[in-house]
Amino acid sequence: MSQGAAVSLSYLEKRVLLTLGETGKATPEDVQKAGKFRELVEVMNAASWLQAKGLVSVKERMVRYYGLARKQWATKNLPERVLLKALNKLRGSPSLDELRSKSGLDEKDFTIALGWARKKGWLSIDKVAGETKVTLADKGRLALTGKEADEALLQDLGKSELPEEAIDPQVLRMLKGRQEIIREREAVRREISLTAEGEAILRKGVELKEEVAQLTPNLLSTGKWRKVEIRPYDVTAFAPSVYPGKHHPLARYIDRVRQIFLRMGFTEMTGDFVQPSFWVYDALFQPQDHPARDMLDTFYLEGAGRMKLPDDSLVARIAEVHQSGGDTGSTGWGYSWQRNEAERAVLRSHTTPLSVQYLYAHPNPPVKAFSVGRSFRRDALDATHLPEFYQVEGIIMEEAASLGMLIGTIKEFYRQMGAEGVRVRPGYFPYTEPSLEPEVLFGGEWMELGGAGIFRPEVTAPLGVKHPVLAWGLGLERLVMALEGIKDIRELYLSDIDWLRRHPLRP
Numbered sequence: 001m002s003q004g005a006a007v008s009l010s011y012l013e014k015r016v017l018l019t020l021g022e023t024g025k026a027t028p029e030d031v032q033k034a035g036k037f038r039e040l041v042e043v044m045n046a047a048s049w050l051q052a053k054g055l056v057s058v059k060e061r062m063v064r065y066y067g068l069a070r071k072q073w074a075t076k077n078l079p080e081r082v083l084l085k086a087l088n089k090l091r092g093s094p095s096l097d098e099l100r101s102k103s104g105l106d107e108k109d110f111t112i113a114l115g116w117a118r119k120k121g122w123l124s125i126d127k128v129a130g131e132t133k134v135t136l137a138d139k140g141r142l143a144l145t146g147k148e149a150d151e152a153l154l155q156d157l158g159k160s161e162l163p164e165e166a167i168d169p170q171v172l173r174m175l176k177g178r179q180e181i182i183r184e185r186e187a188v189r190r191e192i193s194l195t196a197e198g199e200a201i202l203r204k205g206v207e208l209k210e211e212v213a214q215l216t217p218n219l220l221s222t223g224k225w226r227k228v229e230i231r232p233y234d235v236t237a238f239a240p241s242v243y244p245g246k247h248h249p250l251a252r253y254i255d256r257v258r259q260i261f262l263r264m265g266f267t268e269m270t271g272d273f274v275q276p277s278f279w280v281y282d283a284l285f286q287p288q289d290h291p292a293r294d295m296l297d298t299f300y301l302e303g304a305g306r307m308k309l310p311d312d313s314l315v316a317r318i319a320e321v322h323q324s325g326g327d328t329g330s331t332g333w334g335y336s337w338q339r340n341e342a343e344r345a346v347l348r349s350h351t352t353p354l355s356v357q358y359l360y361a362h363p364n365p366p367v368k369a370f371s372v373g374r375s376f377r378r379d380a381l382d383a384t385h386l387p388e389f390y391q392v393e394g395i396i397m398e399e400a401a402s403l404g405m406l407i408g409t410i411k412e413f414y415r416q417m418g419a420e421g422v423r424v425r426p427g428y429f430p431y432t433e434p435s436l437e438p439e440v441l442f443g444g445e446w447m448e449l450g451g452a453g454i455f456r457p458e459v460t461a462p463l464g465v466k467h468p469v470l471a472w473g474l475g476l477e478r479l480v481m482a483l484e485g486i487k488d489i490r491e492l493y494l495s496d497i498d499w500l501r502r503h504p505l506r507p
Contacts, residue, residue, distance in 0.1 A: 066157060
C-alpha cells in the first residue's frame with residue numbers, strides 16, 4: 001500500500017486499525033467492545049475494506065458452542081445426585097427396591113441414575129445372601145460435600161453458551177454421552193489481525209477526524225468543516241449490484257402479446273379453466289370418440305359431477321351436426337351423440353372454447369377477439385412439453401374474411417414479437433378448413449408454433465354465425481424460448497434467481 005494509504009481510509013477503518021493497535025488480534029465482537037462501536041456491522045464492514053486494502057487479515061474457523069438442551073438442568077439435580085442423597089439417608093446397605101422407593105425416581109430414571117453413580121464410583125452393588133445391596137462409597141461421601149465437574153459445567157451453561165475450547169474435554173465427553181442434557185451449535189469465528197502493512201500505517205500515525213460525506217450549510221456557517229474529514233469518492237471501488245423488483249419475464253411476454261393485439265383493435269376474451277366437454281370438444285365438431293378426448297390426453301375432474309350445458313336449442317343443433325351434419329351440407333360423423341359425454345367436466349386442453357363461446361354471444365360481424373390463457377394436457381414432462389402451458393388464441397369474423405387476411409394477421413403478430421420470418425404450410429384440425437401451421441424463423445431455424453385456419457360451417461352454423469371466422473391457437477412458451485435462447489422449457493418455471501435478476505425490464 002502506498003504512503004497515502006492512511007488518507008484513503010474511512011473514519012471507521014481508522015478506528016478499527018487503532019483498536020487493533022491496542023488489542024492485537026481480536027474477534028469482531030472484541031473490537032466492537034474495545035473500540036466502542038455502536039454496531040457490529042460497522043466493525044465487519046470496515047474490516048472487509050481493510051482486508052481488501054491489505055492492512056488486516058481476517059481468518060475464519062468453525063467453532064462448536066454448547067448450551068443446555070433444557071434450562072432446568074442448571075438448577076435440577078441429575079438423577080444420580082438424587083439417588084446419592086437417598087442412599088445417604090438410608091444409611092447402611094439398603095436393597096435396590098428400598099433405594100428405588102426412597103429416591104422417588106421412576107424405573108427409567110432410576111436405571112440411569114444407578115448406572116452413572118456406579119460409573120462415577122459413588123456406590124457399589126453387591127449380592128448379599130441372594131439379595132442385591134447398594135453401599136455408599138468413599139467417592140460418594142465426598143461428592144455429597146460439593147458439586148462434581150459435570151454438575152458445575154451445567155450450572156455455567158445455564159448462564160450462557162460456552163465454546164468447546166473453554167470446556168474440559170473429558171467432562172464434555174461425559175455430558176455428550178447423555179441424552180437431552182446439552183445441545184451443540186456450530187458457528188464461524190472470525191479473528192482480525194494487523195498485517196505488516198497495517199502496522200506500518202499505524203507507526204506513521206493515523207489522525208482520527210469526524211468524517212462527513214457532504215458539506216452542509218451548518219458545517220459551512222459554523223466553520224466546523226475545518227475540523228472534519230471529507231470522505232473522498234473512489235469511482236473505481238467495488239459496489240454491489242442493485243436489482244429492482246420486476247415481473248417474471250414470462251408475465252412480461254404475456255403482457256407484450258396482449259398489448260400487440262389490443263393495438264391491432266382486438267378485444268380480450270377470458271374464461272374459466274374448467275369447462276364442460278361440450279365447449280372444449282363438441283362445439284368444435286370434434287367427435288366424441290376422438291383420441292384427444294381419451295383420459296390419456298385430457299384431464300377429467302373426478303367428483304365434479306355433470307356440468308350445465310347452454311340452452312337446449314344450441315345443444316340440439318350441435319348434436320344434429322355431429323350425427324348427420326344438419327343443414328351445413330356435411331354428413332357429420334354418423335354416430336349417436338351422447339349428452340352425458342358432453343357434460344363431463346374437464347380442464348380445458350386449449351383456449352378455443354373461449355372463441356366459440358364468444359362467437360355464440362357475438363354472432364354478428366365485425367368480431368376481433370383474442371386471449372392469452374393457460375391450457376392443460378397430459379403431456380409427458382420434457383425439454384419441450386409441459387402439462388400446463390399458455391396458448392395465444394384469436395378469431396376474426398368479417399363478411400370478407402379470407403385466408404390471406406389470416407396469414408397477414410399472424411405474420412404481423414410475429415413481426416411485432418421480433419421474428420425474422422414467417423411461413424405457413426398446410427395442416428389438419430377437426431374444426432378448421434382450410435387449416436395451416438405457421439412456422440417462424442428464429443436464429444436461422446424454423447419452428448412450428450401452433451395451428452390456424454377458417455372455422456368449418458359445422459362449427460359456426462350452430463352458433464348462428466353466417467360469415468367466415470379466421471381462428472388461430474399459438475404456443476407461447478416455445479416462442480419465448482426462441483426469443484430468449486432457452487433450450488429447455490422447464491427453465492421458464494425454475495425461476496433461477498440470477499437469470500431473473502439479469503433479465504431486462506422490457507423483453
